[in-house]
Amino acid sequence: MAAAQVEAPPIREYPVIPILAHDAMAGSKPYVASEKINEAIGFPGQLVENWQARAVEKMGELLGKYRSLRVFLxxxxxxGACTDKCHYFLGTGDPKNMPVARQELVRKVYRRYFTFAGKWFPxxxxxxxxxxxxxxxWYKYFNQCSECRRCSVYCPYGIDTAEITMAAKEVMDSIGMGQKYTNEIIGKVHRLGNNLGLPGPALADTLETLAEEVREDTGVDVRFPLDEEGAEVLVVTPSADFFAEPHVYSLIGYAKVFHAAGIRWTLSSRASEAGNFGLFIGNYAQMKAIAARVREAALELGVKRIVVGECGHAxxxxxxxxxxxxxxxDFLDSRYPVPQHICELTYDLLRRGAITLDREKNDHRVVTFHDSCNVARGSGMGGMPRGQFIIPRELIKAACNHFHDMAPETIHEHTFCCGGGGGLLTDELLDLRVKGALPRMEALARVVEEHGVNFMATICAICKAQFSKVLPYYKFEMDMIGGVHQLVGDAIRLGRND
Amino acid sequence: MSALTVVYACLFYAATAVLVAGLAAKIALYARTPAPLKIPTTPAPASRGGVALRMFREVALFESLFRANKWTWLFGWMFHVALLLVLVRHLRYFIEPVWGLVALAQPAGVYAGFAMVAGLAGLWGRRFLVERIRYISTWSDHLMLALLVAIGVSGLAMKYLARTDIVAVKAFMLGLLRFDWQPLPADPLLLVHLALVALLMAVFPASKLVHAPGVFFSPTRNQADDPRERRHVAAWAEG
Structure with missing residues (x-):
């Protein structure tokens, strides 16, 4: 496949629903996984001979296993409630990117083979x-869904296209039509412990370098421990935090929080990845096997708590x-939520006065917050309603003097995906990713204009990587994007805390 | 006993059987199929009571649809509430003596007949006028609306254009319930109205109308947001 033409749509002052652009994205598809990649994680290497029968059989199996799929189909x-809710539709105009139309790609097959009406009156x-x-x-358009679940918020029956996309990907994997990017990463996480394929010794080196940098910067010995038995807290974070920018600044932020609060923590080389791409391909066994590394690492290291870093789907x-x-x-300390989000941990310390933040340190920044889809629509924080919206914002406000939210219809559970989630963060899909970011970019442009926002904080590694790549296409600086703990780390008072 | 009465009596028994058996089978299937993971969509309540309240708002007020699209909500909600009132009004043909509440709902039920058809017209209009909705509409979507509109219009016509002998209709319906068949008046409008209703009942379980029981089984709406507090495990996913 030739390098995709990448074109950013213009930012409009008053976004409107696009008119349909038939087949606008019919040329967009990711690379198919090689035989080696597929077989390494137990899928058929390439398209099997009787793929049609096998696919229908797999569909039947999934229909019996997932009530969501059965009811939603x-x-x-x-x-039509969902038709104008998908960022990929809003950015491309391709009608097959309307959630209902995407679902119909599976639904029409379901009808044909599994329903009375479809068998007799197709x-x-x-x-x-x-x-x-x-x-x-299927291969094209289920690889144009980031499983962000925005459509599900608005559906009168709660139909979640992500469930259907996952089922379609599961069916495709079972007949040898796996997607290269996700399946290659799943192979790496099994083989090396993380999505980036960073082996243990390299990780140790990286962490050592980080500690040196922080020492030079602050004069304080902030530790980045790896595989330390007997630590109180195991931190599981996306592997991008170890060396990608701006991710690494958040990792520094976590380390400073633990340092300031005096909590003994550790990373694990076995579970050096919070991300779980098993989710993206809808494969229960993969998701379970990838998650199992975390349990094993926690038991091995004898920690009392597990804390998850800034990663949305994780x-x-x-x-x-x-x-x-x-x-x-039951082997962990039941006084803390299991698992606990790093934002929950920091927020708790902040409220108890165990850490102190100097807002002035971030006075050069005017900040907004991008709610990541999996955090916003598929999780919670703090054991309180809407905690996943409140806690990160409270942290930002405690670390910065200048904070402005984007338009209400683009934040909280209404948030738009960054355009790179769900296993689509791969270069051959860059055109789709740029176009899919349009709704977020339009909301951002407004707060940039109205309030002079120059920093968009988020708590997701995919969001960070996606925006770093996509922002320049919309004439924004790529370093506008960063983590919440980047802000916390810049504002936190190290050393004596009185 | 006229052949017409026999045909319609059998038609209604058959349609009722298909409706009841079909829906029971669907509901049993939904109930039996496991939901292995917790997937409620925000804003998800943390308790079962909260879930019941959310479901009530969803079913009675179409909360999510309201947030999605005001026109679709207006027409859709109008149609469904009107249909409910019309059904309540029609109860008088099936019970003797007529309950106080059903008697009370009679005048409202008449207006509801118009509101129902107006709501349907609005929903149907969107299928032609809005490009996105036109794109996703199938033949069955149009036919389902045609069927409902035809039922509504034929019903209104019996009220305002060519009145039928409703005392005899009630005797026929009560006769069906009591297995003591009574003659059905041979009014064309009535026959059309009843035949279409029987058709609607028969296609219900095999059509998109199963959204009615389906919504109660939707995991994104009927699950509580308590995965950290309560371990959720489905049978096939264990081990």
């Missing part, structure tokens, strides 16, 4: 055989699924 009435109810061109559409998996997948956590 039946319940849609084509009311034309009437829009049922279709699973042909090669339908499979082609937090959804940790908060919503870990207890199911790798619980119960």
């Amino acid at each position: 039946d319940a849609c009435v084509h009311c 034309k009437l109810v829009g049922a279709e055989d699973l042909t090669e061109s339908v499979l082609e559409d 937090w959804r998996v940790a908060y919503s699924f870990w207890n199911t997948l790798i619980g119960p956590f």
